[in-house]
Amino acid sequence: MNLLDRLIAWGAPERAIRRQMARKVLAHYDAIDKSAPRTRRVRRDTASPDMIVQRSASELRAYVRDLERNHDLTRGALRVLVNNIVGATGIGIEPQPRRTDGTIHQDYAAALRTAWQDWCRRPEVTHSYTWPQAQRMLARAWIRDGESFAQHLIGPIASLDHGTQVPYSLELFEADMIPLDYDDGDRIRQGIERNGWGRAVGYWVYRDHPLQFGTYPSRQYLRRIGAERMLHIATTDRIGQLRGVSEFASVLTRLDDIKDYEESERIAAKVAAMLTAYVKRGTPDMHDPESTARDEDGNPIPRELRLSPGMILDSLAVGEEIGMIKSDRPNPNLITFRQGQLRAVAAGIGASYSSVSRDYNGTYSAQRQELVEQWVHYATLADEFVSQCVRPVWEQFVQVAHLSGVARVPRDVVPGSVDDCLYIAQSMPWIDPLKEALAWEKLCQAGFASEVEAIRRRGGNPADVLEQIATWRERASERGLHFSSAAPPPPAPATAQEDDADE
Template sequence: MSARTFVPLTVVDRLVAYFSPTAGLRRLSARRVLSQYEAAKPSRLRKGKRDHRSPDMQVRQSAATLRALARDLEQNHDIARGALRVLVNNVIGANGIGIEPQPRRRDGSIHEEYAATLRTLWRDWVQKPEVTHKHTWSKVQRLAAKTWIRDGEVLAQRLIGAVPFLDHGSRVPYSLELMEADYLPLHYADADRRIAQGVERNAWGKAVGYWVYKAFPGSDNWGKGSYELKRIDAANMLHVASLDRIGQTRGISEFASVITRLEDIKDYEESERIAAKVAAALTVYVKKGGPDDYAEADTTSGVREIGMAPGMVIDSLKPGEEIGMIDSNRPNPNLIHFRQGQLRAVAAGLGGSYSSIARDYNGTYSAQRQELVEQWIHYAVLTDDFVGQFVQPAWKDFVKAARLSGLANPPADLMPESIDDALFIGQSMPWIDPLKEALAWHSLVQDGFASEVEVIRKRGGNPRDVLEQIAAFRKQANEKGLAFGSDFANQQKTGAESNLNDDRKENE
């Protein structure tokens, strides 16, 4: 047996082998196999940290602290605030996640009339989608996404129909009440009712209710009775959470793994900034000949001053004196390289683009393109999570409220199960080379692998608005006798199709 695989016998090994040599041999063989996994053995040079706690226990002990640290970084650290903005802007975008209604007839075709009705009502609702009437729908999405990424979770109560003292602010009686994670107490638990961390679940682990405070803990409205909890049925609550483990109930901040590094970067930069500021304030000193020359200064004559000016010749030095400069080695030339390395690690932990987080665009075109292509999948995954947990349920609620209020009665030829079907379109990867990207989309649409609606949505536009704008503009252009290159292209295309049809008729 080699020294690497040697396993010393313990007292238990000897005791087992004494009573049962066969069992002792199996025990020794199993220990020899386990000893090969060196990563599982702590040593003097490696701590080998282990955590066998349940997901909920980890969250209960850490979530609130991590949430507070992430909020502090957003408020006081420019890099953290910028990184959070990069994630939100790429996941949600300026106009929010697009929704294209796709209700279908019984024959499978899209019911354009009913879709148009939903779009009309939707344009009205998105102006005031939440109870305070402060935010539009796109702002609600960005605010919810920022809270979700920073705090690990965000809540929204779904309010449909008549609610006491609530003005929905739109024709469709539906509103959202946004809530931060503080409303849902981590410490509230009741084993008899299967309540853990403020969430009531059934025997299968499905959330059936949320126990929330009536006001934000510690706010100005926090008074007598505010500490009381109210139960909100899970069917009336949206809960967007970052879950890392199976069975986890509450979310953890996306900044959890990079908080320490961000704090170190902030402290290091602050130290270097102060050192550079001190170095800039230092001037010169007068070095005298020997110790005897440093006699006690004459206090009556005041502090000795030597003026400094470009090209100046100093001839006021006494015998044995010379001018010395203080070299502080600041600013530190290694700061930039250190900062770049740390920010790459932060970008990897957050899943954001290093170039966007660090505002460093010095790479080659190929490197920038490769980074963007590889990075965009992470934004797409976050977008998919947010759509599934927030946008899609809100759309289904909106369609339900519109139907129940009689504003969007389903037609007889509508397939019932498709009434709230829709296409949810997130942000598209930015164009690095606009000409190549445009040609690629043109080829996909022309070959039938993509639709014009998808392309317009990917570019942040509304397909119906674009069509109306084009139609109105073409009409005005025709009235003025103007023509464009696309008009000739369409005429040629129409002529080619007509000739092709004529050829087919002749062949028949």
């Protein structure tokens, strides 16, 4: 009870009890109880999500980019995330347009696959990246900077060569191209124009990279791009947040500490390796000052003892001996400390500790359990990337392919299924291929899984695998070869004469 409660209790105990009961009704979390003894600093931020991003996003981007350039662990962790989200061949697409009877229109799907393979060679305006490379660039900027952008460019455009049969290209942007500080006080906030419901309707983009010459250009160099022509891939933590924040935001200080600590340990170990020995002298009465060599001016000449393996020192004066400098470097606790910090970093960014640290010690069961639990995080990030990047690109591509006449939509395709497809992200790798293969074989034989699912889990395209197998079998049969993996031919149907003979 505070002083006022004690005074009230002295004169009116019942009223003091009612005050105490009312205070319990209004109780709150202990973490923000101002009357509790303080052992830590309470951090409060009641700003809106956009205001928090406004204050921090650009500095966080610069921070992470510096660590990516100069810190091997940060660069490796970023590569782990990108490779497990996009992979070496990118997120694949398997067209599945439907006929009215529900079956897949194979001819139209084949036409889309052919046009798509041609487009994937030069999907963006500079012709510098293939589609898998462009996906990795967009995903890398998304994870590192918190967001990335791309513009849809369709049809004939002055001085633009699409370079593909389908006249459709992407123009890739970094987050710096959309200014965070552009706000008109009404509908435009952080470079994004919204309608009354908060939906983005336009983006204000610099005509060139704003830091190309070291300073931000004026607003007159901005151009407006409609939201229907923009891809915005962003990591948002709160509802209504417009711009993204780096995935590394919560672990930056820890990564920087690891970098500084390892650098300090390396320098200490290098200095310790340079120090070898020293001459230890006895008491002053054992040392004869006259025995010290001096120059012409009478100053003592420094003595040099050059050490070599197996040498015998016979030039020590009376009372002198060689002492070795003790060094505690390299620090034996460095590995343990580093492992603990990297586990926390991996948990913060949603990556696998084994992949970030390159520490693969452990049993098969432990490694598989880590992989199974971790793969959910990769699958979630891949789903976000598909929904914000790959799906809009595919839908736009199908529409442009039809309008340009490269892949016309047949009349017997259900209109709503024209751009239906399967998005094939990275599959969980096999730790022990023999055990995994036997397990899938049993599942397929028992009818609990299909061969198509097994092929997709290995990261393959069932249609491509089937075509490869058929082509290989045909070529092998032409040369009279038969492999054990080939199924035996089905028995020939019995003729009428054979049936009569059996009777």
